Amino acid sequence: MAPKHELNFLELLQQFRRGEMLSACDQKLNELTQAIADTGTGGALTLRLSFKVNKAGQVELNPDITIKKPSRALGTGIYYPADTGRLSTVTPTSWTSRTRSSAAALDA
Numbered sequence: 420m421a422p423k424h425e426l427n428f429l430e431l432l433q434q435f436r437r438g439e440m441l442s443a444c445d446q447k448l449n450e451l452t453q454a455i456a457d458t459g460t461g462g463a464l465t466l467r468l469s470f471k472v473n474k475a476g477q478v479e480l481n482p483d484i485t486i487k488k489p490s491r492a493l494g495t496g497i498y499y500p501a502d503t504g505r506l507s508t509v510t511p512t513s514w515t516s517r518t519r520s521s522a523a524a525l526d527a
């Protein structure tokens with residue numbers, strides 16, 4: 420029996436660059452799975468195969484493997500406006516006095 424030279428889709432994926440594409444896909448899948456486990460949200464893995472015919476009439480295959488990892492949302496930060504126009508992590512005196520004045524006016 421003559422050796423088989425024609426490839427079906429699965430064989431193409433397995434044999435491309437001696438398994439390099441499948442290895443790269445596996446690494447991306449591991450990275451995506453870890454991000455999903457860390458965030459509890461979804462993501463996507465995309466394998467895009469671009470084909471073109473070169474000047475010699477051969478078909479060139481260029482794979483592109485990308486993932487869209489979920490990201491963990493950052494928590495809310497609480498800051499206070501300072502008289503200088505910057506934000507502060509400490510309640511400025513002027514802010515405290517304004518709050519007290521407002522509270523006193525509400526009590527009256």
